[in-house]
Amino acid sequence: MAQNVIEVKKVSKSFGGVKANVDITMAVRKGSITGIIGPNGCGKSTLFNSIVGYHPIDTGSIKFEGQEISHLRVGDIARLGMLRTFQQTRIYTKMDCVDNMQISVSQRPGSNSTMFASRKGEIRERAEHLLEFVGLYSKRNLISGDLSFGQQKLLEFAMALMNEPKVLLLDEPTAGINPTLINGLINRLQRANEELGITLCVIEHNMRVIMNLASHIYCLSNGKMLADGKPEKLQNDPRVVDAYLGGH
Numbered sequence: 001m002a003q004n005v006i007e008v009k010k011v012s013k014s015f016g017g018v019k020a021n022v023d024i025t026m027a028v029r030k031g032s033i034t035g036i037i038g039p040n041g042c043g044k045s046t047l048f049n050s051i052v053g054y055h056p057i058d059t060g061s062i063k064f065e066g067q068e069i070s071h072l073r074v075g076d077i078a079r080l081g082m083l084r085t086f087q088q089t090r091i092y093t094k095m096d097c098v099d100n101m102q103i104s105v106s107q108r109p110g111s112n113s114t115m116f117a118s119r120k121g122e123i124r125e126r127a128e129h130l131l132e133f134v135g136l137y138s139k140r141n142l143i144s145g146d147l148s149f150g151q152q153k154l155l156e157f158a159m160a161l162m163n164e165p166k167v168l169l170l171d172e173p174t175a176g177i178n179p180t181l182i183n184g185l186i187n188r189l190q191r192a193n194e195e196l197g198i199t200l201c202v203i204e205h206n207m208r209v210i211m212n213l214a215s216h217i218y219c220l221s222n223g224k225m226l227a228d229g230k231p232e233k234l235q236n237d238p239r240v241v242d243a244y245l246g247g248h
């Protein structure tokens with residue numbers, strides 16, 4: 001039977017009077033690319049924040065590889081092998097790409113400067129290899145602030161890969177990217193899933209992207225789980241169509 005790497009059960013999270021997530025239940029199968037869609041403000045990023053321990057949840061259960069993690073914080077969960085990227089890129093714009101890659105390891109929770117110094121050569125080699133993987137090898141010595149926004153997103157993705165996650169949560173990876181770069185990014189995400197064996201959970205606004213990428217999709221609306229299923233099924237679900245048209 002397929003194994004779930006993430007299991008979210010009846011999770012709720014409010015901010016003051018705002019019920020950002022209400023009774024959310026979902027699962028991510030090991031090895032899959034799972035999608036999360038829904039109109040702006042429906043609670044997608046909040047759900048990611050809850051899963052990776054960015055804030056405590058009000059009620060419910062979150063399991064990673066069968067272990068309850070809802071009481072753990074970001075660093076502990078990162079050490080277990082689950083990381084997220086953000087809607088806004090978080091790179092050091094005054095540093096070059098290789099340095100950004102290296103610093104993402106030195107800042108990894110649980111890493112220390114002695115370990116970092118002793119593994120410096122290996123880390124640099126890995127940085128260059130992964131920059132090649134995302135198609136940025138020729139830009140490796142450029143200041144990252146000079147890259148296009150789409151290239152910065154690819155760099156951020158490569159930085160996450162530096163930490164060898166088992167599961168990577170990506171928050172709107174294609175948002176703001178030049179359409180000509182989107183197919184390249186989709187391809188990199190698929191290769192990370194197939195070749196590096198990383199389970200991906202992707203919040204995505206662009207329906208075409210998520211339909212191509214994900215094997216299973218969850219749709220949120222107003223903080224609640226509205227529907228889930230295979231892309232073909234969701235695409236034709238009137239509730240999903242309504243939520244999308246209503247939300248834009």
Ligand code: ADP
Nearest residue numbers: 015018020038039040041042043044045046047
């Ligand atoms: P999405 O990612 O689907 O656009 P969010 O999860 O960012 O939605 O937001 C869901 C709701 O929770 C929104 O009403 C938003 O304003 C609110 N919210 C999210 N984070 C916070 C926060 N840290 N403090 C207060 N309200 C928040």
Ligand code: MG
Nearest residue numbers: 044045046087
């Ligand atoms: Mg969001």
